Amino acid sequence: MEVAVSALRAELRQWIETARAGQDVVITERGIPVARLTGIEASDLLMRLERDGLLAPASAEREPAAPVTTARPANAVSGLVRRLRR
Template identity: 50%
Template sequence: MEVPVSALRAELKSWIERARSGEEIVVTERGVPVARLTGVATADLVTELTRDGVLSPPSTERPVHAVTAPDDVPSARPVGAPAAAARGTRPTGVAALVRRIRR
């Protein structure tokens, strides 16, 4: 579907909702296509990263902890040591996600 820039500005939220639902919106300026608005399939990325072992689903509900000062929390690994190296496994979490996106 095509929408002029002026209509897009006036009703941006409704056009974003249409794109989110899967519709492709072509933005025009004086009748000339200048941009395309489409939804982002974030759920598919999360599913793919979970399947590849980069992310893992939560195994239990997260416990609620009292806030403590950093000095009160014992270090799980030597200062400066990567978490994956301390565990002896391949990197997971945010570092692995960033590496995968950069490829």
């Protein structure tokens, strides 16, 4: 399915829902494809985060984590965001 940049801006929520439903949306600018909007499968994301060591599977034996009271380095969150955007 194709959509012009101008229509994408005007109806962004609708196009996000289309991608979430599993359809690829090709974004065009003056009729030329420039980007693709696709949905993300949550299970694939969780498996990738586990594989990269950023997430551990839940365990019944595990104690709940204590709340974090110390500040984390600023690059920890930005590094995670960069990995998720790949």
